[in-house]
Amino acid sequence: xxxxxxxxxxxxxxxxxxxxxxxxxxxxxxxxxxxxxxxxxxxxxxxxxxxxxxxxxxxxxxxxxxxxxxxxxxxxxxxxxxxxxxxxxxxxxxxxxxxxxxxxxxxxxxxxxxxxxxxxxxxxxxxxxxxxxxxxxxxxxxxxxxxxxxxxxxxxxxxxxxxxxxxxxxxxxxxxxxxxxxxxxxxxxxxxxxxxxxxxxxxxxxxxxxxxxxxxxxxxxxxxxxxxxxxxxxxxxxxxxxxxxxxxxxxxxxxxxxxxxxxxxxxxxxxxxxxxxxxxxxxxxxxxxxxxxxxxxxxxxxxxxxxxxxxxxxxxxxxxxxxxxxxxxxxxxxxxxxxxxxxxxxxxxxxxxxxxxxxxxxxxxxxxxxxxxxxx
Ligand SMILES: [Zn+2]
Numbered sequence: 427x428x429x430x431x432x433x434x435x436x437x438x439x440x441x442x443x444x445x446x447x448x449x450x451x452x453x454x455x456x457x458x459x460x461x462x463x464x465x466x467x468x469x470x471x472x473x474x475x476x477x478x479x480x481x482x483x484x485x486x487x488x489x490x491x492x493x494x495x496x497x498x499x500x501x502x503x504x505x506x507x508x509x510x511x512x513x514x515x516x517x518x519x520x521x522x523x524x525x526x527x528x529x530x531x532x533x534x535x536x537x538x539x540x541x542x543x544x545x546x547x548x549x550x551x552x553x554x555x556x557x558x559x560x561x562x563x564x565x566x567x568x569x570x571x572x573x574x575x576x577x578x579x580x581x582x583x584x585x586x587x588x589x590x591x592x593x594x595x596x597x598x599x600x601x602x603x604x605x606x607x608x609x610x611x612x613x614x615x616x617x618x619x620x621x622x623x624x625x626x627x628x629x630x631x632x633x634x635x636x637x638x639x640x641x642x643x644x645x646x647x648x649x650x651x652x653x654x655x656x657x658x659x660x661x662x663x664x665x666x667x668x669x670x671x672x673x674x675x676x677x678x679x680x681x682x683x684x685x686x687x688x689x690x691x692x693x694x695x696x697x698x699x700x701x702x703x704x705x706x707x708x709x710x711x712x713x714x715x716x717x718x719x720x721x722x723x724x725x726x727x728x729x730x731x732x733x734x735x736x737x738x739x740x741x742x743x744x745x746x747x748x749x750x751x752x753x754x755x756x757x758x759x760x761x762x763x764x765x766x767x768x769x770x771x772x773x774x775x776x777x778x779x780x781x782x783x784x785x786x787x788x789x790x791x792x793x794x795x796x797x798x799x800x801x802x
Contacts, residue, residue, distance in 0.1 A: 427484060434504070435576040437522070443504040443573070445580050450483040450496045451700075456555075457494025459590035459700050461691065462581060465528050465637060467506025467517030471673035471684065472594030476500035478681075478688035486692070491702040496695065497584055503527055505577055520574050526802060528595070528670075531578055531640030534586065535647045537564035539655060542648070546656060554665045557648060558587040582640060590698050591641045591668035592617075592691065598775035599675040601739040603627065603789075606669045607642050611715050613667040616697045618715075619708040620690040621671070624739050625771040625789040629718035633798040642668035667698070675738070676775060713769065719793035722765040723801065726751050726783045730760075732774065740770045742788055749773075749785065766790030 428449040436442045461479065463472030479498055486492050501507065506517035506527055519526055541560040542552055565583045570576040585591045597603075601624035606614045608628045618626050631643060645662050652660040673687060696703035726732075730751040736742065742764035752759045764770065766788050773786035784801055 427487060432580045434573050434580065435570060437573045443508070445499060445502065445504060445577065447584055448480065448483075448498045448500065450487045450498070451492030451494055453495045455494045457698075457700050458497065458588040459494065459592070459695055459698070460497040460499070460585040460588040461592045461594065462499035462502040462585070462637075463594040464507075464517070465502040465581070465593060466595055467501075467503040467509070467527070468515045469517065469596045469676060470679050471596045471676070471687075472671075473501060474679055474681070474684035475594055475673065475687045475691070478685045479691060482688055482692050486701060492700065493702055494589070494700040496700065497588070499581070499584065502581055503577065505573055522572075523574060525574065526634075527574075527577075528593075528636045529634040529800075531582055531635045531637055532565070532568050533635070534561050534564040534568075534582075534640075534644055535651055537567065538644070538648055539651045542652065543655060546652065546660075549658070552648075552652065552660060552662060554663065557645070557662060557665070561586045561644060581637065585637070585641050585668070586644070586666075588641070588666060590695065590700065591638060591666060593637050593668070593670045594673055595670055596673045596676050596678065597772040599677075599738055600672060600772035601625070601769070602674050603672045603771050604669050605629075605632075605636075605638060605672070605718065606667075607639070607664075608715070609646065609664045610642060610667050610669075613664070613698075614669055615711065616708055617669060617671075617690075617694045618713070619711050620693050620697075621687065622709065622712055625713055625721075625769045626715040627718040627721050627789060628715045629799055632718055632800045634800050636670065636800065638668040638670045641666045672772075713789075716768065716789045716791050717793040718799045719795045720766070720768070720790040721787050721799075722768075722790050722794065723784050723787050724748070724762055724765060726779045726781055726785050727760055727762075728753060729780045730754070730778070732777050732779055732785060733759075734773065736764075736770055738770060738773055741768070742770050743767055748788075751779070751785075764788050766792070766794075
């Protein structure tokens, strides 16, 4: 294993922070996976999965069973970890800019296409290694004036040339669910089976450039842009299976869960040809992918106490009672029903909420929303 330290731009003299990346396996095999935990710094389940992955990857490396490079970033966000406000960690938003740490990853497509164009004369088609080299260079050239921008550039540079990118997150209270693109579903399906995902939410761009999409959507977008510039058809495979893995709820931090999750990730890497292992028998699929635009949030109509009438993972019918919001001041209670047929996959962990708080999400099958599809 090689440990690399990536120093971020210090916001003030003497305040340097660094990201650590652990590199296992051969770097020149032409295959690579990148796994990072806790980009939202207050989401702890991924940290424990990374702890178990370290042990498993070291064992596999010691017996020569790694067929490509596996990059593990066991803690992706030292900025967020240091943001202590009163007695809690604010790990989702950068306190300086107000920006979500998992949004606004750079669009590398224009610069990568600039770099590729001179190589594509005479009907030459771009290859995956050519595009990866252009992406790495475009990423290295990204301006980074702030600590946050240097964090985003560092993480993207570790991932953008990978075959597999797993970004480990969690929700407030939730069943395990995944975010990816529709085109990648055949590549991601084994992961959904292995991890017993209860919802898979797919979108061709959620509108806010989260980390996984910055790694995956560059491939179809570069093909489209080169087609436009060259005036001939350019095709590229979806060469980066990037997935946001929501490891249940924020309090679901137990060795047995994390150890099993790490094992599932290793088996998935074996399915993708990165680990020498007997092909795993894949368990059954617990859900079909549904459009992210069909995931319907419910917002609290007024402040009050949340009393849940269903548990995460429940298959709901539209109109079925889901939660009560109790106003002890007036004595009223508002009953909220499921907005769709689908899986009730995530909910708020606090039990008192303010008017307008997003309190839960149900994964419906019909795309009914437009515009920005992710919550803030
Ligand atoms: Zn998150």
